[in-house]
Amino acid sequence: MKASSKFSKICDIGTVDYRDRIFFTFDMDWCSDEILDYTLDIIDQCQIKCSVFVTNKTILLDRMLNNDDIELAIHPNFNFLLNGEKTNGSSVEEVIKYYITIIPNPISVRAHSLVQGSQILDLYVKYGLIYDCNLFIPWSANIELKPFYHWNPKLIRVPYFWEDDIHLLYNWEWDPRKYLKQSGLKVFNFHPIHLYLNTAKMSEYDDYKRDKLIKENQKAFGIRDFFLQLTEEIKKND
Numbered sequence: 001m002k003a004s005s006k007f008s009k010i011c012d013i014g015t016v017d018y019r020d021r022i023f024f025t026f027d028m029d030w031c032s033d034e035i036l037d038y039t040l041d042i043i044d045q046c047q048i049k050c051s052v053f054v055t056n057k058t059i060l061l062d063r064m065l066n067n068d069d070i071e072l073a074i075h076p077n078f079n080f081l082l083n084g085e086k087t088n089g090s091s092v093e094e095v096i097k098y099y100i101t102i103i104p105n106p107i108s109v110r111a112h113s114l115v116q117g118s119q120i121l122d123l124y125v126k127y128g129l130i131y132d133c134n135l136f137i138p139w140s141a142n143i144e145l146k147p148f149y150h151w152n153p154k155l156i157r158v159p160y161f162w163e164d165d166i167h168l169l170y171n172w173e174w175d176p177r178k179y180l181k182q183s184g185l186k187v188f189n190f191h192p193i194h195l196y197l198n199t200a201k202m203s204e205y206d207d208y209k210r211d212k213l214i215k216e217n218q219k220a221f222g223i224r225d226f227f228l229q230l231t232e233e234i235k236k237n238d
């Protein structure tokens, strides 16, 4: 199914006018294949283009690789290093090397928990990454965002203004038009788990992490409902 022309992947930023496009990203965050499959079905149904920041190998990599509407990017986790643990590498460079082998030729990156720093950015350049998506500037700050060059112009920094869990933490309003009318670069970031749970408040996610159970009769308007309304609203103006 052909994606609506309003949507773009992060890797397209250099070739499209970002002001006319909406960018969707997903941080995989080690979700199960069942939850990822569910998310990929919704991506197909909604006919969007998006960038998926991958955290681990999965049998669904081929499904994503074979879909031109999906960019595969990396989502390295440096938190272990911060805690003195050596899972996935004993240095920042080793961790990056580990993640870039999961998928072929990634050019976009966002670190788990947005861990960042000059050394890390230099290493992104060394390993051929072009788009760094680690800056979150909430839409509520009312700052018009745009992509910009790092001091090494091989790296382009792509700030983003909305994320599902942060939406819940700030208790933002659900009306998608509120976000779409902001001028400048608009990058939305979702997590498969929040689409799957249709999370309406963070305590539901905490319950899920503890019990691994999806509560029945969860009728409140949540992240999946917002996602569906948002994509419909964007296509309305196509």
Ligand SMILES: [Zn+2]
Binding pocket: 027, 029, 075, 111, 112, 113
């Ligand atoms: Zn993450």
